[in-house]
Amino acid sequence: MKVIDIHAHVYEKVAGITRGKPMSSTVLGRVSIGNEQVQFLPPAFEKSRSTTEMLIAYMDWCGIEKAILMPNPYYGYHNQYFVRSVQQYPDRLRGVALVDIMEGQLAAEKLAAIYDEGILFGFKVEVDSTFQCAPGTRLTDARLAPVWDCCNQYHQPVFLHMFRTQDIADVRYLASSYPDIMFVLCHMGADACFGKGMPADNYREVLSIVKDADNIYMDTSTVPVYFEEEYPWPAAVNIIEESYRHVGPEKLMWASDYPGMLNHGTMKQLIHLVGKQCVNIPVSHRRMIMSENAQRLFFSNYK
Template structure:
């Protein structure tokens, strides 16, 4: 079966921001957050970096044909490393672009240069990190509109990691306003829908937005983290099967959220979460979720 991973992270060095503090790679999988050092990756990531070469080796090892490189201000700004990776592995990797949306019109100009160049595509918002320095910001604020307009004009997809209930309200507005943008909701709705406990109403709202708008999709990754559960991830399976029942197989795409998810499972276990675990999804629909939808949306052009 063709497997495509639509959410994998690479970086030569963690250089991001979280909890208002800078993050920086040290060694043996650890990073500093301000003055504190934390175990961020398994210790086998000796330099606390996630290289394109290691990602490709994992993909070869586990039968993953292609992957989308996903940025996040949490890890830092790594467009140039993504460009290097997609040039080295043009048949395996595509890279999603990152600019600082808070810069408004200037960010839109930076993005249009990137899209004209044609090496990276799309855009990522991880609400918590993106608005780290402006926590009151909303995705629908008018000074950010030039970035949305740019993505819409260039028909670029936007990947969104939702954190709060109001992010879901904003999503509902944006998906109607920007019909040329394909919206991919990361991690099944992420923190806005689960964190240790289910926020069932929020999850159901996200699923109905996905079902009711032809330009909205959802990735299956990272749910085990929100429930702090071990393989074989029974709660996560139930959540993915519930989504399948409501949005259907054309709207869902498998993702690993590599390498952070290696703290919780092996890459094969992350594949098997959907491939073997979700017994209520028939094999022909699993083919769509595991790779065919992503091939069609991100690679057939």
């Protein structure tokens, strides 16, 4: 079964922000958050970085044909590293662009310049780290509209990691208002659905909007973390199979969330989560989720 990963992170060093504090690489998988040292990756990541060469080695080892490099302010802004990575491995990698959406019109101009260059594509918003300095910001705030206008004009996909209940309503509005943007909801709805204290109705609402909107999709990564369970991750299997029953195979795409998910399982186990453990999804539909949808949406249409 072919495998395409639509959510993998690479960075020469961590240079991001979390909990309102700067985060940076140290050694042996650790990072500093302010004055605190935390274990961020397995200790085998000696310099606490995730290089493109390491990702390619994992892909070769585990049979992953292609991957999308996914940015996040949590790790820092690494557009130029993504550009070099895609240029080095043009047949295997695509890279998603990242700008500071809080810059509004200036962010849109930066995105347009990136799209005109023709190497990176798409846009990523991870709500928590993006809005840390302005936590009341909504995805639908007027000052952010130039970025959505740009993505819509260029027919570029947007990858969203939601954290709050209001993000769900905002996604419904954005998908309706910007029909030429493909929205991919990372981690099956992520913290907005599975975070502690979140209403159960949130997940059902996400399934409803994915089913109803032609331009909303989901990636399957990271769900085991929310349930704090060990492989073979039965709760995550149930979530993915339930999503499949509600939205169909066309709306789901496999993703690893490499390298952070290596804290919770091996790359082959991450592949097996859908490829082998989701036995109630027919094999032909698992193929769609594991590679065919991503090939059609990201490695054929976008140039």
